Amino acid sequence: MKENSKVDPKSGHLLISEPFLQDENFVRSVVLLCENNENGAFGLVLNKLSILKLGELIDDLSFLDCDVYVGGPVEQNTLHFIYYGDKILEDSIKVGDQLWWGGNFVQLVSKLRLSEIDLDKIRFFIGYSGWSEGQLENEIEEKTWIVSDSTDTNYILGSSPEELWRIILKNMGGEYQVLANYPIDPRLN
Known part of the structure; x- marks a missing residue:
């Protein structure tokens, strides 16, 4: 992985919160x-698990015991998703x-009901992270x-939410390996 904060962040980039960010919505967050x-x-926070299950949010999927993540603090009454593999839904947007x-939600529900989607290759989110023009930069x-x-x-999909932030920084190498080991509160070190 390479880091370059001098270029404009683009679709598919990961945003890794700096170690001492105190905003409770983004502490130790990795945002796609x-x-x-x-x-x-x-963007969508990849490593903040909610207390909800997908079956609790979508009546047609009440049989599913699938985790839902908190995508961010904006519009937490909305549902979003990403998936890995071939494009299987109309209107999905490639981000990596x-x-x-995203994609056609009716198709998604149908494929989930027929077990045509591997639940290890899809992640659901309530809410999202949003920035106004120029704010993220x-x-x-x-x-x-x-x-x-x-x-x-x-x-992204294979790491535990608790370890994702640390794993990505370690794999970036160099100074980021050191950041990966910073305690949340250095005064307790």
Whole structure:
């Protein structure tokens, strides 16, 4: 993985919160940037598990015991998803190598009901992370976020939410390996 906070963050980049960020919505967060354009940016926090299950949110999927993550503090009454593999839904947007964001929800429900989707290759989110025009770039300049252009799905979907932040930083190497070991509160070190 390589980091470059001097370039504009693009769809598919990961935003890794700096170790001492105190915003409770983003402490030790890894955000998948799904869209960044002249209107602002949209992303999903990959490592903040909610207390809800998908079957509790969607009546047609009440049989599913699938985790739901908190995508961010904005519009937590909305449901979003990403999946890995071939494009299997109309209107899905490519955000990485075989990584897709959203798509036709009716098709999704049908495929889930027929067990045509591997639940290890899909992740659901309530809410999202959003930035107004230029806001994300300002936060990057202020070093709130470390930007990585790698969306290795082995880490994104295969790591525990508690370890994802640390794993990604360690795999970035160099100074980021040191950051990965910073305690949340250095005064307790």
